[in-house]
Structures are given as C-alpha cells and as structure tokens.
Amino acid sequence: MLHDPAGADPLEEDVPVTSPYPFSAVVGLPDLRLALLLTAVSPAIGGVLVRGEKGTAKSTVVRGLAALLPEVDVVAGCRFACDPLSADPSCPDGPHTAGTPAAQRRSALVELPVGATEDRVVGTLDLQRALGEGVKAYEPGLLAAAHRGVLYVDEVNLLPDHLVDLLLDAAAMGRAHVERDGVSVKHAARFLLVGTMNPEEGEPRPQLVDRFGLVVGVAAPATVEPRAEVVRRRLQYENDPAGFAARYVEQDAALAGRIDAARQILPRVTLPDAQLDRIARICIAYRVDGLRADIVVARTAVAVAAWHGRTVVTKDDLRAAARLALPHRRRRDPLDPPGADQERLEEILDQELNGPDDASDDGGSDTDGPDGGPDTGGPDGGGPDSGGPDGGGPDSGGPDGGGPPPPSASTGSSDISGSSGPVDDPGGRPTPEQTMVNTSDVDGDTGPATGPAGDLAFAQAPYKTRLLKIGGRANRQQGSHAGRRSPAHGRHGRVVRSRQPSGKLVSLHLPDTVRAAALRGSRRVHARDLREAVKVGREANLVLFVVDASGSMAARQRMTVVKTAVLSLLRDAYQRRDKVGMITFRGAEATTVLEPTASHEVGVLRLAELRTGGRTPLAAGLRQAARTLHGEKRRDARRRPLLVVVTDGRATSGPDPMTVAPALAGIPAVVVDCESGPVRLGLAGRLARALSADCLPLSALSTAAIHTGS
Structure with a gap:
C-alpha cells in the first residue's frame, strides 16, 4: 500500500x-x-x-x-x-x-x-x-x-x-x-x-x-x-494528534534541512587511503563474508562524515559505520543466534581505531559523536538523538534510547546442508551446535554430563538427512505455504496440465491455448481459447518433533545420537522453510519445549538444553502432539503438518500409547526408531503401524528420500 x-x-x-x-x-x-x-x-x-x-x-x-x-x-x-x-x-x-x-x-x-x-x-x-x-x-x-x-x-x-x-x-x-x-x-x-x-x-x-x-x-x-x-x-x-505534531514541527524541519545539507556535502567527502586500509583490516579481522561489508562500511562512514558536516572521514566515522554495518554479516550458519559477537567487534575496533590519529584525519570532531546523530532537541530537552528519558516513541526505546547493540553473528558450519561440521573460530564465541558437540566418540567411554534435572547429552556435528515429505498434493483451492518440502499446487513450479481459467488469467499455457484456437478453425486467439497452466511446486510444512527423553534413551549414549539426528532434521527444516515445534516426554509428563514457530535457531537452543532421565510416558507425548496439531490447524488450516516421533517405542509410564494413536489419525507421520542392541522388541514399528506412519531406523536417517502417507 x-x-x-x-x-x-x-x-x-x-x-x-x-x-x-x-x-x-x-x-x-x-x-x-x-x-x-x-x-x-x-x-x-x-x-x-x-x-x-x-x-x-x-x-x-x-x-x-x-x-x-x-x-x-x-x-x-x-x-x-x-x-x-x-x-x-x-x-x-x-x-x-x-x-x-x-x-x-x-x-x-x-x-x-x-x-x-x-x-x-x-x-x-x-x-x-x-x-x-x-x-x-x-x-x-x-x-x-x-x-x-x-x-x-x-x-x-x-x-x-x-x-x-x-x-x-x-x-x-x-x-x-x-x-x-x-x-x-x-x-x-x-x-x-x-x-x-x-x-x-x-x-x-x-x-x-x-x-x-x-x-x-x-x-x-x-x-x-x-x-x-x-x-x-x-x-x-492520542488526545491531540495535530497539536502534538505541531510541537515538533521545527525539530522535524531542522532534521529535514540537515538531511538536505548532508546530501549536498556528500559528493565532496573524501575517504583517505589510511581509513580505507583500516576498513579492510577490520573486515578481515571480523571474518565477514565477501566484500560487500567493506563497501557498505565505506559508504556509511562517508555518510556519517557528511551528516556531521565534515569533508574528510575520521576514525570516529569508521567506528560508527562499523557498528551498524558489520555485526549481521558474520553469521556463518543460519541457525546461529544473532548478537553473539558484538564484544569481538568492539575489541577489533579498539585495536584498529584507538591511538594517535593520522594526519589525514583532519576533519575535526563534532560535538555530537558519530553515535549521537542529530543534535536538535525536543521541547523537553530530548531530540532524536538524546538518550535521556524523553527519547522514545509511542511504543519504544531502550533505557538510553539505543536498546541492545545491533545483532551479530557467530560462526558455524560452512555448509548449511550439514555435510560438514562447525567451523572453529578462536576469535568468537562457540555456536549452539559447537556447545552441543561431545568431544568423545558416540561409542566411547565418556558418558554425558549429569545435572540435577537429569542427564545432559551432547550432539555431534549435524549431517544431511533424508527428505521426509508428505505424499499427495496440497489442495489447490486451499492454497499452501511456499517452501521446499512437500508437493503442492501453486503459482510456481512444474507445469502438469492446463485448464480453462475460472477467474483472472495468471499463468498462460501457450501451447494449449493455440491448440484450442486451432481446433475451432480460427486463426486468431479469442478469450474462450485461453488455457491456464496448472503448476505443481513444493510447500513448507509444520514439522512437529516428539522426542523421547526418558532414561532408556540415555543408555549407551543413545541420546547423543538422537540429539544429532534431531539437530540435523532442524537444519533440514530451516532449509525447506518449515515451521517447527518440539515436544519431549520423560518422567510422568510431556512438555512442549518449543511452540510451533519459524525460529529454528530457538529449536537448536532448546535441544541443547534437553536433559534425559526417568520413565517413558509415550502416551503423554502423543496426546500433547495431538493437542498441538489440532490447535495449529485452527490457526492455519493451509499448512499441512508432519509428525516426527523419535523413540525406541518403550512405554513404562502412563496408558498404552496405542489407545492415544486414534487422536492422530490422518496426520502424516514418521517414527524414527532409536532402538539399538542385539535384542530388539520392534515396539517403534508397532507404534508406526498404529499411526499409519513410516518407520525409519535412526541409522538410515541420512540416506535416500522417504514418502509419508498423504
């Protein structure tokens, strides 16, 4: 609009x-x-x-x-x-x-x-x-x-x-x-x-x-x-919008004039070679990707100088520009949480910008520092750059106006497909995935750390998983969410056939249009000859993980392998634009540790905090999954769910899970069988049959594609 x-x-x-x-x-x-x-x-x-x-x-x-x-x-x-x-x-x-x-x-x-x-x-x-x-x-x-x-x-x-x-x-x-x-x-x-x-x-x-x-x-x-x-x-x-706005007319006019003046100065601002070298050293030390960061910092520093009426870029201008332009460019992995490396940036800026200035920095300093912005004040002494109590908007601001520092990135795997492990970065903080990595072998002698709330297992480096997708195609009239997982009719994708348009023509099927005109014996195309292309692409789904965190899963470090598998599936869900949710069950109850969300990195953090121990209330986990999926269907009926149950199938607490399975009828599901050892009971397979789901051994998760029921 x-x-x-x-x-x-x-x-x-x-x-x-x-x-x-x-x-x-x-x-x-x-x-x-x-x-x-x-x-x-x-x-x-x-x-x-x-x-x-x-x-x-x-x-x-x-x-x-x-x-x-x-x-x-x-x-x-x-x-x-x-x-x-x-x-x-x-x-x-x-x-x-x-x-x-x-x-x-x-x-x-x-x-x-x-x-x-x-x-x-x-x-x-x-x-x-x-x-x-x-x-x-x-x-x-x-x-x-x-x-x-x-x-x-x-x-x-x-x-x-x-x-x-x-x-x-x-x-x-x-x-x-x-x-x-x-x-x-x-x-x-x-x-x-x-x-x-x-x-x-x-x-x-x-x-x-x-x-x-x-x-x-x-x-x-x-x-x-x-x-x-x-x-x-x-x-x-709210009481007097026009009168309130009139109080700030002069301040806004001053800012507008200052923008115009800065635009006039901008072409005359010079960036000395010494400052350009500093920009390059800062970007190299901060390990940003590509060269766009260097260019943006240079352009921003020139704009800062023009905003303060200077014609030569100074080190203060560089500092202000780097704080705004660099932090978000360091994320090596899309599941890394932003904001983890601001301290590292400040260290680099202090190293490069502190100390005596160069002769080229003769532009002088301004009374308002580069972080201060305009110096026009409001009637209460607070202008757009004041940090005092009168600095905010109708909903706004940090205690001194700034809020937290700009988000930044941590390093992670260089391959978001999960085919390689996290990248070690001695200059920054470890990513959640690095924090979860257990340096011992899965089959080694070192067991998971133990805490008062249960055992804490650590994941290994994630890997590329099989494609878990829903069979059939999303209803064309209902529409679907664009993504990369399950087949669905939509406005993008492969043309499978044509049809007469029911409304406004969006995507023309030219061969069938010409064919329809030819069959009528006409040499011109008329409106009744038009044919619309029917396309099949892919949609994003809601992937709900139900993870067994009971004591039986902690035996022989199985939870390390399970966490690695779930972490890998979370990365796959990010790449395919899915929403994700996570339910865990142990002891006597099931807990929704992650409500359905698009914040996949939150799922990584919740997985890292997941502890194991206690009995196995499998039925409680399934019941909680049914409630969550039915609630999500009321919110968004267009998004199809995919249930992924990660368990060995044992149920040592609560009712028989088979009694709960009917509540999940019609929901596409996959049961990832975590049972191991020479003697196997096949309980996960029994659960899969009750859910009309595919049963996939944990060891086979990283191979070819699997199709779930429609």
Missing part, C-alpha cells in the same frame, strides 16, 4: 488520527534514528533492517522518516517517477523527451504487505488484451511506486520466498522485470529498503539480510523514566 506521510496508519494506531507521530518526538533509539537518517542521506548504503520485540516503535520510527525526506522532481504524468534530468529510456510511460514538463512530489513511502501477491509487487500484465488485441497493458506495482522513495516491509522475516527473490533482484539491479509468456516489461526501481521484524518469529533468509546495508536492534526501556516518558507522549499524541 502507498503510505501517505500526512496521515497515520490505522492498523498501527488505536485511535483515529490525522497526523503521523513526529520523528523528533521518538524517545531514545539513537542507533535506529541515526541509521535511518544516514540512509536518507546516502541511499547507496542499502537500507536498514530493524530487529526488535513487539511494541518497540519500529514501525512508528520508520513511518516518521517519510515526513523528513525532501521532495523529488518527476516527469509530469509518469507513473514510474522518472527523473526529468535522466529519464529511464525503457520506461513503459516513455519515451520522455527533453523539455518534458516536470513536477514535484514528496518521496513516497510504500508499504509491502506480507500477504502481497507477485502481481501486486512487480505489476500486472493483462494477458487477455496482450494476446487478443496486441496491446501491452501494464499496471505498475509497488516496486514502481517506491522508485526514488522508501519501500517499507513490516515483518520482513515472514515474507514468502518468491517475494524475497523479487526484492533481491530489484535491490541488486535497480530495476524491476516482468517476464511472462512472451511479454516483457522493465522499469527503474531504485528505493530505500527498510524492513522491520520480530526475532521471535524467525530469521529472514541470509541473502535478504545481506542486502540491508545496516541492521539495528531495539528493545523496550528497562528503567522507569524513559518508559513513563513514552507513555506520557503517547497519551498526549
């Missing part, structure tokens, strides 16, 4: 308002505000990703930025906001000739909803008119609307893969392409990409995170004064 900077978003506010919350009125959050202002000064930085728990003013701050952006000159009547001085030669509304009338408009803030369709993002081609009339009828999408403005994606971590791919392409090339059934349209799409996310709902794809120049973490205040000030300002804003 196209956001009007002069109005408020009714989905975010609880009361009807006519004025947006002013950017200058936000309490605290200096890192976030500075990052947004720097990208407004230099869009080449690549945008901002804002990570934070719910209710921390992420959306409020981003929407407040729109009012600060300067107006842009556009070709009058052009739907793609072409610049009159350098019009796009391939613009669908072109060609624009010299002397074309120009107009001014505010920089657009375009919001990309998580549930947007591909046509809404890149635009729509009217295939009926294109084929029947030979007219290229193109309706621009959100990427066109965001050109030379801001594209804001709330909950960017929940964005479907196909939309992420579109954003990656547009961000990399600065152009949007629509290629469909022989019809091609392309146009310029250069925008400032801003995304917000709640880490509790899972991490976005690493490729998408890498496209954001800066990443900032925010959190709610932990002390009384800033929290009280946030509520005070929020109530004032």
Whole structure:
C-alpha cells in the first residue's frame, strides 16, 4: 500500500488520527534514528533492517522518516517517477523527451504487505488484451511506486520466498522485470529498503539480510523514566494528534534541512587511503563474508562524515559505520543466534581505531559523536538523538534510547546442508551446535554430563538427512505455504496440465491455448481459447518433533545420537522453510519445549538444553502432539503438518500409547526408531503401524528420500 506521510496508519494506531507521530518526538533509539537518517542521506548504503520485540516503535520510527525526506522532481504524468534530468529510456510511460514538463512530489513511502501477491509487487500484465488485441497493458506495482522513495516491509522475516527473490533482484539491479509468456516489461526501481521484524518469529533468509546495508536492534526501556516518558507522549499524541505534531514541527524541519545539507556535502567527502586500509583490516579481522561489508562500511562512514558536516572521514566515522554495518554479516550458519559477537567487534575496533590519529584525519570532531546523530532537541530537552528519558516513541526505546547493540553473528558450519561440521573460530564465541558437540566418540567411554534435572547429552556435528515429505498434493483451492518440502499446487513450479481459467488469467499455457484456437478453425486467439497452466511446486510444512527423553534413551549414549539426528532434521527444516515445534516426554509428563514457530535457531537452543532421565510416558507425548496439531490447524488450516516421533517405542509410564494413536489419525507421520542392541522388541514399528506412519531406523536417517502417507 502507498503510505501517505500526512496521515497515520490505522492498523498501527488505536485511535483515529490525522497526523503521523513526529520523528523528533521518538524517545531514545539513537542507533535506529541515526541509521535511518544516514540512509536518507546516502541511499547507496542499502537500507536498514530493524530487529526488535513487539511494541518497540519500529514501525512508528520508520513511518516518521517519510515526513523528513525532501521532495523529488518527476516527469509530469509518469507513473514510474522518472527523473526529468535522466529519464529511464525503457520506461513503459516513455519515451520522455527533453523539455518534458516536470513536477514535484514528496518521496513516497510504500508499504509491502506480507500477504502481497507477485502481481501486486512487480505489476500486472493483462494477458487477455496482450494476446487478443496486441496491446501491452501494464499496471505498475509497488516496486514502481517506491522508485526514488522508501519501500517499507513490516515483518520482513515472514515474507514468502518468491517475494524475497523479487526484492533481491530489484535491490541488486535497480530495476524491476516482468517476464511472462512472451511479454516483457522493465522499469527503474531504485528505493530505500527498510524492513522491520520480530526475532521471535524467525530469521529472514541470509541473502535478504545481506542486502540491508545496516541492521539495528531495539528493545523496550528497562528503567522507569524513559518508559513513563513514552507513555506520557503517547497519551498526549492520542488526545491531540495535530497539536502534538505541531510541537515538533521545527525539530522535524531542522532534521529535514540537515538531511538536505548532508546530501549536498556528500559528493565532496573524501575517504583517505589510511581509513580505507583500516576498513579492510577490520573486515578481515571480523571474518565477514565477501566484500560487500567493506563497501557498505565505506559508504556509511562517508555518510556519517557528511551528516556531521565534515569533508574528510575520521576514525570516529569508521567506528560508527562499523557498528551498524558489520555485526549481521558474520553469521556463518543460519541457525546461529544473532548478537553473539558484538564484544569481538568492539575489541577489533579498539585495536584498529584507538591511538594517535593520522594526519589525514583532519576533519575535526563534532560535538555530537558519530553515535549521537542529530543534535536538535525536543521541547523537553530530548531530540532524536538524546538518550535521556524523553527519547522514545509511542511504543519504544531502550533505557538510553539505543536498546541492545545491533545483532551479530557467530560462526558455524560452512555448509548449511550439514555435510560438514562447525567451523572453529578462536576469535568468537562457540555456536549452539559447537556447545552441543561431545568431544568423545558416540561409542566411547565418556558418558554425558549429569545435572540435577537429569542427564545432559551432547550432539555431534549435524549431517544431511533424508527428505521426509508428505505424499499427495496440497489442495489447490486451499492454497499452501511456499517452501521446499512437500508437493503442492501453486503459482510456481512444474507445469502438469492446463485448464480453462475460472477467474483472472495468471499463468498462460501457450501451447494449449493455440491448440484450442486451432481446433475451432480460427486463426486468431479469442478469450474462450485461453488455457491456464496448472503448476505443481513444493510447500513448507509444520514439522512437529516428539522426542523421547526418558532414561532408556540415555543408555549407551543413545541420546547423543538422537540429539544429532534431531539437530540435523532442524537444519533440514530451516532449509525447506518449515515451521517447527518440539515436544519431549520423560518422567510422568510431556512438555512442549518449543511452540510451533519459524525460529529454528530457538529449536537448536532448546535441544541443547534437553536433559534425559526417568520413565517413558509415550502416551503423554502423543496426546500433547495431538493437542498441538489440532490447535495449529485452527490457526492455519493451509499448512499441512508432519509428525516426527523419535523413540525406541518403550512405554513404562502412563496408558498404552496405542489407545492415544486414534487422536492422530490422518496426520502424516514418521517414527524414527532409536532402538539399538542385539535384542530388539520392534515396539517403534508397532507404534508406526498404529499411526499409519513410516518407520525409519535412526541409522538410515541420512540416506535416500522417504514418502509419508498423504
């Protein structure tokens, strides 16, 4: 949706308002505000990703930025906001000739909803008119609307893969392409990409995170004064939105003027070779991937200098830039938790940037440090960069405005498929997978550590698992979640047949369309000849793990092998875009240690904490699984579940598990048989038959594919 900077978003506010919350009125959050202002000064930085728990003013701050952006000159009547001085030669509304009338408009803030369709993002081609009339009828999408403005994606971590791919392409090339059934349209799409996310709902794809120049973490205040000030300002804003906004008009105008002044200075800012060498040494020491980090740090440091009115980049500018641009680029494994290596970055910055300055650093220092941002204050003494109690927004800020340091990454396996083990990094903290690794052999003499709550086994390095998938195909009318596990009808994938379109034609089956016209004896294609392609791709599922953690599993270190298997399955679920959940049972009860979520890294942490011991209440685990799956079906009927029961089949506590099996009827399942030793009872196989599930020996988990029931 196209956001009007002069109005408020009714989905975010609880009361009807006519004025947006002013950017200058936000309490605290200096890192976030500075990052947004720097990208407004230099869009080449690549945008901002804002990570934070719910209710921390992420959306409020981003929407407040729109009012600060300067107006842009556009070709009058052009739907793609072409610049009159350098019009796009391939613009669908072109060609624009010299002397074309120009107009001014505010920089657009375009919001990309998580549930947007591909046509809404890149635009729509009217295939009926294109084929029947030979007219290229193109309706621009959100990427066109965001050109030379801001594209804001709330909950960017929940964005479907196909939309992420579109954003990656547009961000990399600065152009949007629509290629469909022989019809091609392309146009310029250069925008400032801003995304917000709640880490509790899972991490976005690493490729998408890498496209954001800066990443900032925010959190709610932990002390009384800033929290009280946030509520005070929020109530004032709700009582009189226009009057509240009027109090900050001058502060916002000062920031807008400072952005414009910094843009004028930016081309004259120089980056001395000494500082460029420092950037290279910092990136090497921090072990970032690729060279994009070096480029983004350099661009950000130049923007910091311009923001402070300097024409030469200093070491302070480098420090501010590195803190915003580097931490998220060090994650070696997608299941590593972010934020683990901030201390390591600070050590490297101290080593490289402390000490006497170079002669090239003569740009001088500013009274506001590079982390301080703008120095304009609000009526209560707090401006957008003040760290005091009047620094927050309607929902926001850290105790001194900043929240936690930006998220960072730890190292892990260099191969996310799990075919190789974790990478040892002497300069950083161990990953959860490294923490779980038992240095003894699975069959060695060293037993698992013992704690008061049970035995704690450690996993070995994960491996690539067999593909566990649901048979059959998801209902086409119901729809499905895009992913990489089970077959499903959808808008992407392999063409299996054609049909007459029941509504708007989305994907043309050209051979059958021409064949239908030929069978009528017509030399032209008419609307009744059109045939729609039916495609089968893959969907993401809910994979629910039910793990036996009883004492029998701890014998002969079997739990080490089991943890390794579950860890490997968790990595596989991440790669296939599944939601995951985990239930464990031991003693006398079953426990949901991980509610269904897209946060696979949380599953890794829960697995690391899993202790074993006690009796085996298998029926309780199955009963808890039935409750969880039925609850998830009410929330999201489109996502098909896959139950993975990891057990040896013994039940030494509670009722017979066969009495609970009917509650899971119709749910696709796999039983991973963990029984070992020369004498085997085959209880896991008996359970699998009761569940109408496939039974897979633990030792065979790392081989070919297996199909579950439909």
